[in-house]
Amino acid sequence: MHLVTALLVLGSLAHVLWSGLADRGVALAFGALVAVGELARGGDPAQEREPAPLGAAGALAYALLGENAGHPTMHSALQVVAVTSAAFLVGCVPQVALGRAPLPDHLARRVLSTAFAAVCFQPLYNSGKLTDLLGPGPAYALWLVVLLALTALCDAVLAAALVRARTRWPFGPLLRDELRAMRGIGSAVGATGVVLALAVAVAGLWALPVFCLPLLLTQLSFSRYAAVRTTYRQTITSLARATEIAGYTPQGHARRVAALSRAVGRDLGLTAADLVVLEYAALMHDIGQLSLVDPVPDGATAVLPATEQRRIALLGGAVVRQTGVPADVAVVVELQADPYREQPLTARIVRTANAYDEMARKEGPGGPLAALERLRLGTGHDHQPEVVESLARVLSRGGLAPVGG
Known part of the structure; x- marks a missing residue:
């Protein structure tokens, strides 16, 4: 899975370098959002299921983005992977310098889940088939929610498969735990990603900082909770x-x-x-x-x-x-x-x-x-x-x- 991720990232970057960057301003805005999300990442990546929720939400929103202030966007699924992966790597540089390098499993999941959402959405939208079938009304928003659920399922399967490959624990219970974990920070990431995509389609890129603020506050609260939980476990270990x-x-x-x-x-x-x-x-x-x-x-x-x-x-x-x-x-x-x-x-x-x-x-x-x-x-x-x-x-x-x- 790591090898597939590496090949996908390299192929996407090569495609963008060859064909150029479509909708440059939109790509830079979402790339900056993903990079900032990685810079704001806190806690121990080995203990947290989603250590950078803001970056994950930004990547998902870019994968599901069809319009910018009423104007259709024309970026491809490969460009989504290239932009989000490059932003992820840029945001990780300071973390690596601080000794908090992201785990390869998190990188693989992020890239493959984002690619899954982009492949399910961008070709249909860019060809016009999605607009012809659903139109701009509630059915379009419902389709995004369906894609969100499918992407969440894909991410859970990937996470369980990676743990299974590393530990040989039973796959079924691992998948069940991953799906249950979606009710926490995972649901906030998915909801923010869909809302960002819809908000940018109507209001433009100015919607990014406005709608990202609640998730950023949630991330800070979640990081504090994780720190308290770690301290609590250390106290029990000391007592033992x-x-x-x-x-x-x-x-x-x-x-x-x-x-x-x-x-x-x-x-x-x-x-x-x-x-x-x-x-x-x-x-x-x-x-x-x-x-x-x-x-x-x-x-x-x-x-x-x-x-x-x-x-x-x-x-x-x-x-x-x-x-x-x-x-x-x-x-x-x-x-x-x-x-x-x-x-x-x-x-x-x-x-x-x-x-x-x-x-x-x-x-x-x-x-x-x-x-x-x-x-x-x-x-x-x-x-x-x-x-x-x-x-x-x-x-x-x-x-x-x-x-x-």
């Missing part, structure tokens, strides 16, 4: 390390269990909201051990009586409830010592990931394989078979490396 600092659990145990649990949850198709609950619960699953007078060797509470395990789990849940995280996280922590058939799936995943990390650490060089075999032997009573097999798939993708101390 309290058991390691106090000597109750081995170094890195909570982090490893959280990483394994999230990967297994992905493999089993959990939603994005459930994955957040799963990760937080995995990070804090041992917090109840702080109530012990003497630490359990290596933090392995499985050797304790069942009543003591439940007491520690309930105390851990009580601590978690005081942190302000969702109540579902506390429930997962509280149910760690219960039989797996009485647990929700998230608790079963944490239980299995925790047991694997403890077993693999004790068994030496052959720990990962030996731990998996012991987990499989315990599927009749202690662990859900589907969760154990999912863990095996996750480990096979990353290799059965020994668990660090």
